[in-house]
Amino acid sequence: MSHIVKSPPPLAAAVVGIHTTQQGMSIDRPAVHLVLDAIAAALADAGIDKSEVDGISARWPGPTGTVMLPGSIDWGAQLGIPLRWVDDSYPAGVPALMAAAAAITSGLCNTVVVAGGQSRTRIPGAVLEYTRPDNEFTAVFGSYTPAQFALVAQRYFHVFGADPAKMAGIAAAIRSMGSIRPGAALFGRGPYAAEDIMASPMIVEPFHLLELCLASEGAVAYVVTSLDRAKDCARRPVRVLGGGMEYKRQQYVDPPLYDEAKNLGADAIARATAMAGVSIGDIDTFQLYDANAWEVARQFEALGYCAEGEGLDFVMERGAGPEGLAINTDGGLLSFGHLGSSGPTLKIVEAVRQLRGDAPTSQREGAELALATGAGGGALYYNLAILGRA
Amino acid sequence: MGVEPNPNWVTKAFWEAAGQRSLIYPCCDRCDNRFFPPRPACPKCLSLQWSWKDSAGKGTIYSAVTVHKAPIPDMATPYVLAIVTLDEGVHMLANIVGCRPAAAQIGQRVAVNWDTCARGYTVPNFELSADLS
Numbered sequence: 001m002s003h004i005v006k007s008p009p010p011l012a013a014a015v016v017g018i019h020t021t022q023q024g025m026s027i028d029r030p031a032v033h034l035v036l037d038a039i040a041a042a043l044a045d046a047g048i049d050k051s052e053v054d055g056i057s058a059r060w061p062g063p064t065g066t067v068m069l070p071g072s073i074d075w076g077a078q079l080g081i082p083l084r085w086v087d088d089s090y091p092a093g094v095p096a097l098m099a100a101a102a103a104i105t106s107g108l109c110n111t112v113v114v115a116g117g118q119s120r121t122r123i124p125g126a127v128l129e130y131t132r133p134d135n136e137f138t139a140v141f142g143s144y145t146p147a148q149f150a151l152v153a154q155r156y157f158h159v160f161g162a163d164p165a166k167m168a169g170i171a172a173a174i175r176s177m178g179s180i181r182p183g184a185a186l187f188g189r190g191p192y193a194a195e196d197i198m199a200s201p202m203i204v205e206p207f208h209l210l211e212l213c214l215a216s217e218g219a220v221a222y223v224v225t226s227l228d229r230a231k232d233c234a235r236r237p238v239r240v241l242g243g244g245m246e247y248k249r250q251q252y253v254d255p256p257l258y259d260e261a262k263n264l265g266a267d268a269i270a271r272a273t274a275m276a277g278v279s280i281g282d283i284d285t286f287q288l289y290d291a292n293a294w295e296v297a298r299q300f301e302a303l304g305y306c307a308e309g310e311g312l313d314f315v316m317e318r319g320a321g322p323e324g325l326a327i328n329t330d331g332g333l334l335s336f337g338h339l340g341s342s343g344p345t346l347k348i349v350e351a352v353r354q355l356r357g358d359a360p361t362s363q364r365e366g367a368e369l370a371l372a373t374g375a376g377g378g379a380l381y382y383n384l385a386i387l388g389r390a
Numbered sequence: 391m392g393v394e395p396n397p398n399w400v401t402k403a404f405w406e407a408a409g410q411r412s413l414i415y416p417c418c419d420r421c422d423n424r425f426f427p428p429r430p431a432c433p434k435c436l437s438l439q440w441s442w443k444d445s446a447g448k449g450t451i452y453s454a455v456t457v458h459k460a461p462i463p464d465m466a467t468p469y470v471l472a473i474v475t476l477d478e479g480v481h482m483l484a485n486i487v488g489c490r491p492a493a494a495q496i497g498q499r500v501a502v503n504w505d506t507c508a509r510g511y512t513v514p515n516f517e518l519s520a521d522l523s
């Protein structure tokens with residue numbers, strides 16, 4: 001879909017290199033090795049030597065180095081390069097991309113690596129530690145991340161009488177794309193129909209196991225540089241056109257009210273489209289933060305694609321696949337992988353693949369504009385970026 | 391139920407009152423704003439002067455979900471996690487107990503009950519109530 005740029009976007013930065021390592025449910029290698037692999041491969045993809053990197057946004061998994069934040073400086077020491085700019089945004093994903101693009105545009109630095117990953121996270125019998133934040137008025141009642149999101153979704157299903165089978169249909173469509181994507185944590189697991197999703201164990205109502213995102217292992221990295229430098233890179237650059245971020249409350253501390261969570265994204269999309277000089281109808285592919293399958297529908301409502309209460313119908317009628325809305329074409333957090341605070345970074349990487357036109361599966365034909373998003377309802381914060389072919 | 395509370399100087403009074411089976415919430419001395427969970431200052435007017443007020447312990451279920459997989463192994467499932475809107479206007483997370491999980495529905499009236507959890511802390515939870523006011 002072509003678009004008319006109304007005014008020049010203020011950000012002058014592009015993603016020029018990307019990499020995801022093989023994702024998996026359990027990887028028995030140190031996280032620092034996985035992230036190093038991802039950084040080296042993303043730089044090679046860009047055709048940029050590490051000596052050109054002068055900015056980093058990456059958590060340091062150790063061992064050695066400091067336990068103080070930001071860990072990005074540990075990465076500078078590990079990579080043997082002096083830095084002009086560091087960031088330690090939580091989560092990574094869109095906030096890190098926007099910060100890097102702004103730093104490059106303003107001249108604080110030239111080339112930034114954003115990276116992260118995790119491994120050896122599994123604890124017998126318990127959900128992963130980062131999914132059960134020890135917040136005083138949350139943990140005591142047996143709440144944890146999926147439950148916080150469930151409290152939001154449950155109110156929605158109650159108010160609108162929505163059909164849970166349609167939520168299962170969204171999960172099936174996204175997981176089926178993951179089942180054919182090389183490198184996905186759940187590659188080969190699928191395809192799925194809605195009935196398969198609904199036959200999986202109920203974790204916390206209204207979510208079955210297969211409607212919830214993974215907690216998996218692996219690493220991801222990408223390289224951002226100036227538009228000038230991007231012209232000489234090995235691969236087609238993907239421009240950072242706009243973004244928006246909303247933080248309503250610290251996640252998992254206050255009770256997540258549907259009425260407070262439902263509009264997360266409305267302000268961000270208005271800012272991002274104005275910055276990018278595009279309309280929401282111009283977006284060709286949606287790399288949405290699928291903490292659960294219902295969140296996909298909520299985002300289409302909040303972003304203005306359909307009315308409140310109609311998101312599940314909207315997605316099922318248009319289709320999630322590359323011929324339809326082209327949602328989470330890598331299998332998303334449901335199937336490709338979720339890497340803790342770097343889970344959202346996977347959204348940026350798949351958006352870049354789609355805009356380069358070289359996604360190995362589920363490529364949206366002629367994609368020129370992509371949306372990448374992070375978190376949502378139960379987290380009470382949200383962010384999004386619009387990326388486009390340079 | 392879940393992890394025992396770990397009180398600090400802002401929240402200590404809440405758990406002390408809970409130990410006496412009294413449900414309290416912060417209310418601003420300056421602007422009368424009620425809020426929960428407790429914070430160092432009133433989020434509306436930023437006053438550091440706020441006081442604990444007694445709740446009647448009655449409320450309405452804003453949202454409720456049945457949890458079938460607990461975050462830690464030693465919690466018995468299923469259990470009901472809910473957001474309760476207290477009649478005083480503040481929202482809090484809590485467990486709904488004393489009924490079949492499916493019976494705890496959005497919009498139903500509830501009344502506070504008390505449960506002793508690990509390390510002797512008393513934790514507020516709620517039971518379905520016939521009271522309509």
Ligand SMILES: [Zn+2]
Pocket residue numbers: 418419420421422423432433434435436437
């Ligand atoms: Zn006040």
